[in-house]
Amino acid sequence: MLSNNIWCVIMAGGSGTRFWPISTSKVPKQFQIVEGTDKTFIQTTKSRFDGLVPPERTIVVTNRKYVPQVRENLPDIPQENILAEPYSRDTAPCIAYAMYTILKRDPSAIMIVTPSDHLILGLEKFHKTISFLSEGLHEYDVLVTMGISPTRPDTNYGYIQVDGLPEEGTPIKVKTFTEKPDAELAKVFVSSGEFLWNSGIFIWRAATIRSEMEKYLPQLVSQFTGWEKAIGTPAEEEFIEKAYAGIEKISIDYGVMEHTDMAWTCPCTMGWYDVGTWESLYSVFPDTKKDADGNAVSAGAVMAQNSHDNIVISADKSKLVALCDLDGYVVVDTGSVLMVGPRNDKRLRDFTSGLLKKEYEKYR
Amino acid sequence: MLSNNIWCVIMAGGSGTRFWPISTSKVPKQFQIVEGTDKTFIQTTKSRFDGLVPPERTIVVTNRKYVPQVRENLPDIPQENILAEPYSRDTAPCIAYAMYTILKRDPSAIMIVTPSDHLILGLEKFHKTISFLSEGLHEYDVLVTMGISPTRPDTNYGYIQVDGLPEEGTPIKVKTFTEKPDAELAKVFVSSGEFLWNSGIFIWRAATIRSEMEKYLPQLVSQFTGWEKAIGTPAEEEFIEKAYAGIEKISIDYGVMEHTDMAWTCPCTMGWYDVGTWESLYSVFPDTKKDADGNAVSAGAVMAQNSHDNIVISADKSKLVALCDLDGYVVVDTGSVLMVGPRNDKRLRDFTSGLLKKEYEKYR
Numbered sequence: 001m002l003s004n005n006i007w008c009v010i011m012a013g014g015s016g017t018r019f020w021p022i023s024t025s026k027v028p029k030q031f032q033i034v035e036g037t038d039k040t041f042i043q044t045t046k047s048r049f050d051g052l053v054p055p056e057r058t059i060v061v062t063n064r065k066y067v068p069q070v071r072e073n074l075p076d077i078p079q080e081n082i083l084a085e086p087y088s089r090d091t092a093p094c095i096a097y098a099m100y101t102i103l104k105r106d107p108s109a110i111m112i113v114t115p116s117d118h119l120i121l122g123l124e125k126f127h128k129t130i131s132f133l134s135e136g137l138h139e140y141d142v143l144v145t146m147g148i149s150p151t152r153p154d155t156n157y158g159y160i161q162v163d164g165l166p167e168e169g170t171p172i173k174v175k176t177f178t179e180k181p182d183a184e185l186a187k188v189f190v191s192s193g194e195f196l197w198n199s200g201i202f203i204w205r206a207a208t209i210r211s212e213m214e215k216y217l218p219q220l221v222s223q224f225t226g227w228e229k230a231i232g233t234p235a236e237e238e239f240i241e242k243a244y245a246g247i248e249k250i251s252i253d254y255g256v257m258e259h260t261d262m263a264w265t266c267p268c269t270m271g272w273y274d275v276g277t278w279e280s281l282y283s284v285f286p287d288t289k290k291d292a293d294g295n296a297v298s299a300g301a302v303m304a305q306n307s308h309d310n311i312v313i314s315a316d317k318s319k320l321v322a323l324c325d326l327d328g329y330v331v332v333d334t335g336s337v338l339m340v341g342p343r344n345d346k347r348l349r350d351f352t353s354g355l356l357k358k359e360y361e362k363y364r
Numbered sequence: 365m366l367s368n369n370i371w372c373v374i375m376a377g378g379s380g381t382r383f384w385p386i387s388t389s390k391v392p393k394q395f396q397i398v399e400g401t402d403k404t405f406i407q408t409t410k411s412r413f414d415g416l417v418p419p420e421r422t423i424v425v426t427n428r429k430y431v432p433q434v435r436e437n438l439p440d441i442p443q444e445n446i447l448a449e450p451y452s453r454d455t456a457p458c459i460a461y462a463m464y465t466i467l468k469r470d471p472s473a474i475m476i477v478t479p480s481d482h483l484i485l486g487l488e489k490f491h492k493t494i495s496f497l498s499e500g501l502h503e504y505d506v507l508v509t510m511g512i513s514p515t516r517p518d519t520n521y522g523y524i525q526v527d528g529l530p531e532e533g534t535p536i537k538v539k540t541f542t543e544k545p546d547a548e549l550a551k552v553f554v555s556s557g558e559f560l561w562n563s564g565i566f567i568w569r570a571a572t573i574r575s576e577m578e579k580y581l582p583q584l585v586s587q588f589t590g591w592e593k594a595i596g597t598p599a600e601e602e603f604i605e606k607a608y609a610g611i612e613k614i615s616i617d618y619g620v621m622e623h624t625d626m627a628w629t630c631p632c633t634m635g636w637y638d639v640g641t642w643e644s645l646y647s648v649f650p651d652t653k654k655d656a657d658g659n660a661v662s663a664g665a666v667m668a669q670n671s672h673d674n675i676v677i678s679a680d681k682s683k684l685v686a687l688c689d690l691d692g693y694v695v696v697d698t699g700s701v702l703m704v705g706p707r708n709d710k711r712l713r714d715f716t717s718g719l720l721k722k723e724y725e726k727y728r
């Protein structure tokens with residue numbers, strides 16, 4: 001176990017738009033089973049901290065409507081550690097809510113903040129680095145984000161620039177943050193050798209992120225005025241409802257990390273996968289579930305001819321999926337939705353935005 | 365009504381391989397609903413003869429396993445007019461069985477033989493021509509097949525060569541038959557102006573086709589030795605079982621029409637569609653069921669982007685079909701099978717031959 005002032009915050013408020021139709025607003029990605037396992041993404045995330053942080057120091061922040069699913073997925077998390085957001089307002093408000101909750105219980109707390117829908121396959125390295133960083137923060141007043149050595153010019157990630165990549169596991173000060181660059185810029189970044197991907201996993205002292213939020217997100221902080229009296233009391237729900245009503249959507253990256261002078265990172269090759277895109281889903285598909293033509297298959301019978309590199313997912317395992325002359329597509333049959341589209345994430349993101357139309361509401 | 369020695373023979377033994385997965389061995393095409401109507405193909409075929417041939421002079425030949433479906437589809441056809449083949453042996457044995465059945469009841473009979481899964485949209489012309497031809501056969505000893513002026517070099521049809529196309533509705537002697545030519549030959553045929561498509565609708569006297577079968581299909585005919593005593597009696601089933609056991613697959617075109625000196629044809633522009641191919645299904649799809657991008661849709665909700673000229677069929681009308689970047693494909697979801705493949709019939713025919721593998725048996 002890590003020191004008893006080290007807390008884990010699992011951000012689980014995602015509403016399942018990126019992976020539609022597998023992920024829907026009813027069952028977003030964090031509550032979906034990780035392909036090839038019997039655990040959901042949020043269960044996998046929580047178990048990553050088994051032996052490091054106990055359930056009573058694990059906080060889960062989610063949208064109010066997903067509280068029952070969080071309880072079902074993580075039955076050993078105390079009820080008071082599940083924080084219900086009335087609206088989804090991106091990561092900065094979510095982190096603020098968790099921060100005030102933790103501060104009330106332990107002003108000296110160190111927070112490890114993690115998304116609930118990533119995969120980390122190199123658990124040993126992850127444990128080593130997260131232990132080293134969180135324990136180290138007893139002495140340093142910095143905001144650390146774990147960095148990943150980029151393997152391709154992916155335009156779906158945030159990039160962190162440093163002054164020459166340090167050794168694996170060695171923290172270094174951040175020069176700049178760039179969120180989702182275009183393809184050309186991403187290529188330059190990757191080939192320069194000065195950039196890491198932002199894993200979205202943060203480690204900091206609660207007091208440090210608090211002071212930086214007060215500096216860079218005063219409007220957000222002002223919405224939480226009076227938190228000391230409200231949080232952890234019967235008044236909390238109403239307090240949070242009012243606070244969120246006046247909060248704008250903003251990520252912690254845009255809101256704090258890009259501005260602060262205290263941002264550090266630490267490269268860690270821990271087998272990290274965002275799995276926030278079809279491309280990354282394809283890359284984490286177990287080899288045993290890819291056929292000789294590179295089709296990643298989670299379905300019953302498949303009959304394929306001249307079809308390569310597709311993602312084929314069918315909820316009904318008694319169904320035959322027959323593919324002819326199809327390359328690089330996503331074919332998903334959830335039972336209520338059948339989607340056939342290119343494995344190109346930009347295209348599909350653009351496409352699924354069409355779901356906002358009223359007529360498709362029930363399929364979201 | 366036509367003269368009371370004119371009979372109609374509906375060939376309904378097709379086993380549903382061409383239109384898989386819509387058409388399956390359980391419910392082949394003749395028992396499927398015609399898109400945009402509430403009638404099945406076989407019902408549409410039978411009703412095409414309403415007012416011309418009464419049910420008691422209508423014979424339906426089908427595979428033994430489809431007898432219940434024929435009864436359900438055509439309840440006014442007398443039971444003794446539904447002929448059950450123990451095995452499917454193509455059109456020549458099917459026609460022989462019908463011919464002997466009719467000869468037993470009326471040696472002077474004239475037979476109109478028709479497939480059960482075609483569409484004819486120009487009913488008036490069809491009625492006029494079929495009446496003219498069948499009544500005309502009281503005086504002529506020829507085998508007539510109705511001809512269709514070709515509109516494209518389709519390689520899925522049989523072609524009939526004549527010595528210069530006559531007026532619409534005028535019979536002419538056939539020079540040659542060519543079944544399913546290759547693309548190049550089909551182009552030459554169409555541009556020559558000397559060819560018609562073979563509609564597969566035949567008109568002849570039972571006695572004439574009998575003598576030509578005796579001449580060109582002696583082995584087949586020999587299998588029916590003793591028909592006079594067996595057909596129409598309790599011995600019929602066993603007799604037919606034995607006869608078919610020794611019969612080889614052969615079509616009436618290969619077996620008789622290509623050899624006989626008595627073949628005639630008659631061009632008739634009657635809005636004929638084989639609908640035996642996805643291309644022809646696409647062409648008969650009602651305009652009201654095609655969207656602005658040319659997608660032929662028989663489904664509930666469809667959300668399409670940059671997707672053109674597809675055939676989209678979903679049995680579950682509450683399901684959303686979402687298509688992105690897909691052109692010229694067939695997307696069919698029957699509930700037990702999802703097929704995505706090119707609208708190219710040759711490709712799909714080749715593809716669905718893969719169904720013969722044991723592992724796909726239950727999906728056929």
